[in-house]
Amino acid sequence: MELGIGIGWRPEIAETVERLPGVDWVEVVAENVCPGHLPASLTRLRERGTRIVPHGVSLGLGGADRPSARRLADLAERAEALDAPLVTEHIAFVRAGGPLTASPVLEAGHLLPVPRTWDALSVLCENVRIAQDSLPVPLALENIAALIAWPDEELTEGQFLAELVERTxxxxxxxxxxxHTNRVNRGEDPSAALDALxxxxxxYVHVAGGVERDGVxxxxxxxxxxxxxxxxxxxxxxxVCPPGVLLERDDDFPPPNALSSELSRIRETLRMTPGPAAPERTEPERTEPGDGGAARDGDAREGVSVSPHNGGAVRERVAIAQAALMSALVAGTPAPEGFDPRRLRVQSRALLAKRADVVGKVAPELPGILGDAYRTAFLSYARNRPMHAGYRRDALDFVxxxxxTGRPEDAAVRRRLTLWWQERAAPEPPRRAVRFARAARAALAGIGR
Known part of the structure; x- marks a missing residue:
C-alpha cells in the first residue's frame, strides 16, 4: 500500500496541514481523537480523500500485562471512524506493577524501551497477536528512541525486530x-539495525527533529x-523504497514555509538516493537464547515462548524487571542492578518535563491560572508522586x-483553582446553571475582599 509523503496532524497546525502542497496523507495521535466528534479539519481531509492513520501511544504492548481490551476497542473504533488503512503503535511499555508484582501500577507518561531479551520478545509477540485479533485493520509497530539501555540484552535491535516480524x-x-537517537545515546549503529531488518x-517511516545536550x-x-x-x-x-514517509512535529511549530521546506528536504533525500540493487534480502544471523550471538537453526528458532505451561513465569520475570525500572524512574527508588544511575537520572528528568508539558496541554487552564509558577509548582509536586491513572487524573491530583497545602498564597488564584477542580472532580460535569452560580459566587467573593 503506497502512502506517499505525509505529516503528523496536530490541532495547532491543522489549517497549515490542509494547505501544505504535496501532502498525501496524515497521521493523528489516536488518543487525541473522539470518534463521534472528529475535528472539522480531519473531516475535510478525509472527505477530499487524504488518508488518515491513527497512531496510538498508550497500549504498552511491550508491557508484562496483556493489552487492555478497552484500549484495543478504543483504537479499533478510531480506525473505523477515520476509515484508516492501518493503525500503528510502539514497541514499548508505559506502565508497570499491578497483580504480577503485587505492587501499585505506576505510569511513565511516556514510552520506555523493552529489554531485548527472549522473555520480553515472547511477551511482546503474544500481546501483538492479541492486538492483531482485536483490530479491524493491519497493525504496524514503531521502534522507539531510548535514553537508557537494559543490561544483559540478548539481541540487537535489528534481530529483535526481525524476530518480532517473523513470529507475528x-x-x-x-x-x-x-x-539516530540510539546511535548517540546507546552507541548503536543504524546501518547494522537496517541490515538485520x-x-x-x-x-512507513517517521522522520523527526531533536537536539543534543551534554552528549545526550x-x-x-x-x-x-x-x-x-x-x-x-x-x-x-x-x-528499500518505503511505501510512506512522514514528518513528525509535536511542539514549537514553525511557520508553514519551514514545514514545507522540511518536507521538500525529505522528498529530495528520497529522490537523490539510489534504490536497492536487488530485491533479495540476506537472512540475518540468528542466536540461541542466552548464547550471546551463536547461530541457531531448526526448532530452536522459536526461543522462549509464552505457553500455558510457562507463560505466567515469563510474564512475571518481565513484570518484576519493568516494575523495578519504572519505580527508579518515577518514584525515586534505587537504580536496578546493571543500569547507569546517571543516565537513569537524565531519563527521570525527561519524564518529569514531558509530564509537565502534557498536563499543561491536557489542562491548559492551569498554566493560564498559575502563570510562570505553573511549571515549578508541578515539577515540585510530581517529583515524588508517580502518575497512576493518566494525565487528566494527574492534573486533578496536582490541583x-x-x-x-494552602497554595498558592494568592487567595484569588486559589479560588480560581478551586472552581476549576470542582467542575472536573465530580462524577459528571456540572450543568450550565451550576457553573454560572459558581462563577457568580467567585465574582462576589472577589468584590468583597
Whole structure:
C-alpha cells in the first residue's frame, strides 16, 4: 500500500496541514481523537480523500500485562471512524506493577524501551497477536528512541525486530530519528539495525527533529530535522523504497514555509538516493537464547515462548524487571542492578518535563491560572508522586495537592483553582446553571475582599 509523503496532524497546525502542497496523507495521535466528534479539519481531509492513520501511544504492548481490551476497542473504533488503512503503535511499555508484582501500577507518561531479551520478545509477540485479533485493520509497530539501555540484552535491535516480524507477521513503522537517537545515546549503529531488518515489512517511516545536550540526544519532535537523521533515511532508502514517509512535529511549530521546506528536504533525500540493487534480502544471523550471538537453526528458532505451561513465569520475570525500572524512574527508588544511575537520572528528568508539558496541554487552564509558577509548582509536586491513572487524573491530583497545602498564597488564584477542580472532580460535569452560580459566587467573593 503506497502512502506517499505525509505529516503528523496536530490541532495547532491543522489549517497549515490542509494547505501544505504535496501532502498525501496524515497521521493523528489516536488518543487525541473522539470518534463521534472528529475535528472539522480531519473531516475535510478525509472527505477530499487524504488518508488518515491513527497512531496510538498508550497500549504498552511491550508491557508484562496483556493489552487492555478497552484500549484495543478504543483504537479499533478510531480506525473505523477515520476509515484508516492501518493503525500503528510502539514497541514499548508505559506502565508497570499491578497483580504480577503485587505492587501499585505506576505510569511513565511516556514510552520506555523493552529489554531485548527472549522473555520480553515472547511477551511482546503474544500481546501483538492479541492486538492483531482485536483490530479491524493491519497493525504496524514503531521502534522507539531510548535514553537508557537494559543490561544483559540478548539481541540487537535489528534481530529483535526481525524476530518480532517473523513470529507475528506485524508490519514495521521505522523511525529513522529514533535510530539516530540510539546511535548517540546507546552507541548503536543504524546501518547494522537496517541490515538485520526485513525491509519488506516496513509500512512507513517517521522522520523527526531533536537536539543534543551534554552528549545526550533528545528526540524532541520540536526542532528541525538534522542532516544525520536524513542520512539514516537515505541509508534506509538505499535498501528499500518505503511505501510512506512522514514528518513528525509535536511542539514549537514553525511557520508553514519551514514545514514545507522540511518536507521538500525529505522528498529530495528520497529522490537523490539510489534504490536497492536487488530485491533479495540476506537472512540475518540468528542466536540461541542466552548464547550471546551463536547461530541457531531448526526448532530452536522459536526461543522462549509464552505457553500455558510457562507463560505466567515469563510474564512475571518481565513484570518484576519493568516494575523495578519504572519505580527508579518515577518514584525515586534505587537504580536496578546493571543500569547507569546517571543516565537513569537524565531519563527521570525527561519524564518529569514531558509530564509537565502534557498536563499543561491536557489542562491548559492551569498554566493560564498559575502563570510562570505553573511549571515549578508541578515539577515540585510530581517529583515524588508517580502518575497512576493518566494525565487528566494527574492534573486533578496536582490541583488537589496545591489546595490541600494552602497554595498558592494568592487567595484569588486559589479560588480560581478551586472552581476549576470542582467542575472536573465530580462524577459528571456540572450543568450550565451550576457553573454560572459558581462563577457568580467567585465574582462576589472577589468584590468583597
Amino acid at each position: 507477521g506485524v508490519r514495521l513503522l521505522i523511525d529513522v530519528a529514533n535510530l 526485513p525491509v519488506e515489512a516496513i509500512a 540526544w533528545h528526540d524532541t519532535h520540536a526542532h528541525p530535522v538534522t542532516q544525520p537523521v536524513l542520512d539514516v533515511l537515505a541509508d534506509l532508502r538505499a535498501r 488537589g495537592h496545591l489546595l490541600a
